[in-house]
Amino acid sequence: MKTLIGLIFLCISFQAASSLNLEARFLVDGEPQFEMNAGQQTNWSFSFLNPSRGMNHRMFMKMHAKEMHMIIIRDDYSHVAHVHPYLDKQTGIFSLDLNTTSVPDFDNQGVIDAVPVGGRYFVFTEVMPMGGDTEKPMLMNRFEVISNGNTPDPIIEDHPEGKDGIDLFFDENGQRGASGDQFKVTFSYEQFDFCDRWLPKFYFEWFERNVDGDYIRAKNFERWLDMGGHSILLDTDKSILKEKLFYHLHAFLPMSTDGEFVFPYHDHKNALPEGNYKIWGQFKHHGKIFTVPVPFKYTVPEDFPVDLNKCK
Template identity: 25%
Template sequence: MKKTLILVAAAALAISVLAACGKGDDSKSAGGNKHAGHTAGSAQASAHHGGDHNEHDGHGAEAASATADFQVSFAFPAGAAKADEDTELTVQVKDKSGKPVDRYEVSHEKLLHLIVVNHDLSFFNHIHPTFRGDGTFAVNTSFPAGGEYKLFADFVPAGGANTTLSDWVQVAGPEGAHAAITADKTLVKEVDGKEVELIMSTTKPKEDVTLTFNIRDANTKRGIDNLQPYLGAIGHVVIVSEDASQYLHVHPVDEKATGPDAAFATSFPDSGTYKIWGQFQHDGKVFTAPFVVNMK
């Protein structure tokens, strides 16, 4: 039986930033200035450094969250999603009066970006539901195991600011092992033949930080300087806190850069452990480099 829980999230502090961004319909994992990201549960400007306040609520097959201006609900037509099975996921956005929101700004080539993570952040999916009208988006997707997943709907209403609303949903089926989320000892990862190094200008929270991804060929170690635009930019970065209460979607300092360095400016709202996914495109293929860092 479907359960519908409406959750009210308090709006966080706002500063002016660039428009939201995202990636293509099948990409999986994988700042304190105008390029900063935005956090979940916010209906104000997109650089909020607060979290949503609905942690672990809305665990039913249909879940919903809201702010003072907008609300979103996530639902599965069969009443629940099952692990490792394709299913349709619908996302409906309404305004504060309950009227479906039908007009959106195109943000980095998409009307809505949907980020999906599981309970221990070992799974990451960045997909783009298709708009069907009546405030409703839909996409076919799947979940690798049972358990809790958090969904972040990232969009820009017409004439409005970046808005991100989120909620937890429950997926039926055996759960995967719960892995501890621990900071990486070295910030170098090999992904799809690329060696990606993350360099951070600081690891202190509440301070401006530049995240620089150096991307090179894993075999030759030569820098890759012909990265292709990924939804209109050199790349995009998603950051989620260990408990998934904090979410930032960060844009590059220079969207037209082609590598081997890709710099992103943001700030982390609090101390703690965060997972960072950097997404880039080369030779027509999107690759995602995940890192775990500790801000203190």
């Protein structure tokens, strides 16, 4: 009898875990719309309705220190904001004011000019509902928002081969600059064979000018959101939101090599296809968040020895 009760319980809890078919809802200033005015303070809210219970899911786990991560990217990739809507545990509603005049908390600096100009914006959200799928605990949603107002022409960027190394320069406030500025960051990637495919690792190497004007490996990075570094990887070839490849990758603080951040690509089921991408690395140095945007081309070597599948 005990076993039978145990079995029934198991079945019920399994079903509860697997039937979390949450419906994401998105409101702009309280309305079910996907439009707003550029640069004007606007509230975005999100909820995840559990249709079988007729109420919002309310319990979410923190991942990287937050219950929700939200990435907003203009469709020409000229602008990114990485912000963290606040969860009201009573209602299960996540909410955040964008385009505010002041920063509500350190981890939401991006709200100030989250949607600065007109155009189409891609929005990606990540949450981890409690009681969800144990294999894929992260629930990712994406939306498109049209921003009305002054709409500059799309910025068209070159995508140099990332393998060769791409240098970017920043001043001490994190503003993009030119050679001779305080910081130099070199982006590159390498590929490693895994079973029958190549998996990339992305590198951001930081250098800081010393008193002699030479760039030497930078030190004194700090953890941000429980990790050494964060990055957003997005393909820039596809224009349809649902087809876009989006990854949120993480790095530890530099260990053996000062200033070197390594972001492994973690999707072992889906190889990263060749194409044009943009990656935004985010780092905390001396109490400031630096965002390093790098458009690059990703190529896959032709010579993978497929018949030597190491995982067979």
